[in-house]
Amino acid sequence: MLDKVNSRVRSIEVPGIRYFSNQVAQMSNGVNLTIGEPDFTTPENVKQAGIAAINKNLTGYSHNSGSFELRQEVSSFFKEKYNFYYRPQDEIIITNGASEGLDSVLRTILCDGDEVILPAPIYSAYESLIQLNGGKTIYLDTTDTGFKPDPERLESLITDKTKAIILNYPSNPTGVTLDKKVMDQLVDVLQKNNLFVIADEIYSENTFNKEHTSFASYIELRDTLFLVHGLSKSHAMTGWRVGFLLGPKSLIQQVLKVHLNNSICASLPSQYAAIEALKNNRNTPITMNKSYIERRDFMQECLQNLGFEVVSPSGAFYIFPSIKQFGQSAFDFATELLNTQRVAVVPGSSFSNYGEGYIRISYANSMEQLVDAMERLEVFVKGL
Numbered sequence: 008m009l010d011k012v013n014s015r016v017r018s019i020e021v022p023g024i025r026y027f028s029n030q031v032a033q034m035s036n037g038v039n040l041t042i043g044e045p046d047f048t049t050p051e052n053v054k055q056a057g058i059a060a061i062n063k064n065l066t067g068y069s070h071n072s073g074s075f076e077l078r079q080e081v082s083s084f085f086k087e088k089y090n091f092y093y094r095p096q097d098e099i100i101i102t103n104g105a106s107e108g109l110d111s112v113l114r115t116i117l118c119d120g121d122e123v124i125l126p127a128p129i130y131s132a133y134e135s136l137i138q139l140n141g142g143k144t145i146y147l148d149t150t151d152t153g154f155k156p157d158p159e160r161l162e163s164l165i166t167d168k169t170k171a172i173i174l175n176y177p178s179n180p181t182g183v184t185l186d187k188k189v190m191d192q193l194v195d196v197l198q199k200n201n202l203f204v205i206a207d208e209i210y211s212e213n214t215f216n217k218e219h220t221s222f223a224s225y226i227e228l229r230d231t232l233f234l235v236h237g238l239s240k241s242h243a244m245t246g247w248r249v250g251f252l253l254g255p256k257s258l259i260q261q262v263l264k265v266h267l268n269n270s271i272c273a274s275l276p277s278q279y280a281a282i283e284a285l286k287n288n289r290n291t292p293i294t295m296n297k298s299y300i301e302r303r304d305f306m307q308e309c310l311q312n313l314g315f316e317v318v319s320p321s322g323a324f325y326i327f328p329s330i331k332q333f334g335q336s337a338f339d340f341a342t343e344l345l346n347t348q349r350v351a352v353v354p355g356s357s358f359s360n361y362g363e364g365y366i367r368i369s370y371a372n373s374m375e376q377l378v379d380a381m382e383r384l385e386v387f388v389k390g391l
């Protein structure tokens with residue numbers, strides 16, 4: 008029956024990230040630097056709010072868009088922190104993680120053959136979701152511009168088939184964030200060309216030493232932008248599956264038709280935990296960031312001392328050094344590092360072909376583990 012399975016599904020590859028994390032899990036004394044989630048636990052009061060909801064039998068469906076109280080909290084979070092406003096009544100959907108928000112938006116807007124621009128290297132799920140929804144990925148190379156999209160290059164890629172662009176800053180896998188000046192120039196191009204903008208800002212709260220600027224704060228994009236967000240990274244809540252999707256009423260009401268058919272709603276106990284997180288744990292990411300900054304500084308210094316070229320990350324919890332000087336493919340480098348030193352990293356080629364020549368290291372890991380990993384990496388590169 009395999010030949011009867013949707014060819015779009017068959018052609019999708021299982022992400023490389025999983026391969027290396029599965030391998031290292033079977034090794035004794037391995038160090039896993041592939042992890043894409045915080046190494047912190049969900050705050051205690053947030054957990055208790057979820058447990059209390061279950062004990063009160065708040066375990067049924069919510070409104071399809073999510074509980075109104077949570078939508079109100081989401082709306083006021085963005086208003087208070089970033090000064091832009093989306094109506095809780097009809098401009099916000101609570102999704103099953105950011106992932107479902109992305110998928111529901113792409114299902115809503117894409118028709119067969121539509122092109123979606125992705126600055127690359129980039130999180131691999133986007134390409135799969137675009138492909139599943141009949142679209143075509145057009146990569147915007149950022150490897151020679153410090154992993155930041157060049158506005159002129161963006162403009163040169165836009166055709167009459169271009170439907171949307173996905174912008175993910177702070178970025179997975181590079182950790183870079185964008186300066187306001189570059190954002191202004193990008194917004195000019197996007198506005199002129201009337202594209203959908205999907206801003207995946209799931210790492211916004213994990214921005215270091217400066218304030219995050221959201222693409223949603225540009226009034227020029229108010230009618231064309233979807234903001235994809237959630238608590239997975241900011242509050243160590245990956246398993247609760249709570250995401251937020253914000254956009255103009257007319258578009259959000261279209262996405263809602265997709266969301267209510269594929270999900271009905273997000274998990275209700277998780278929504279109660281999310282209300283608690285947004286009401287009482289606004290500082291949780293600040294505490295995490297202190298550790299991330301310390302680890303980022305340590306990793307960057309070690310990598311540079313070992314001769315790796317690195318673009319300094321200013322958000323998320325990834326660092327993306329070049330391995331070009333070793334003359335190996337990213338996959339071979341990662342495989343050899345794993346087999347000889349039991350250190351798992353993700354080959355950059357898992358983040359599109361533009362990531363070839365790089366590896367992604369996650370520092371969502373204890374300092375002790377990171378020190379150990381860097382010592383092993385030193386032994387490895389000295390042997391190359």
Ligand SMILES: Cc1ncc(COP(=O)(O)O)c(C=O)c1O
Binds near residue numbers: 103107175238239
């Ligand atoms: C850029 C990016 N977007 C979305 C997600 C998925 O987030 P969620 O767990 O909320 O679905 C991830 C997870 O790693 C990610 O890195």
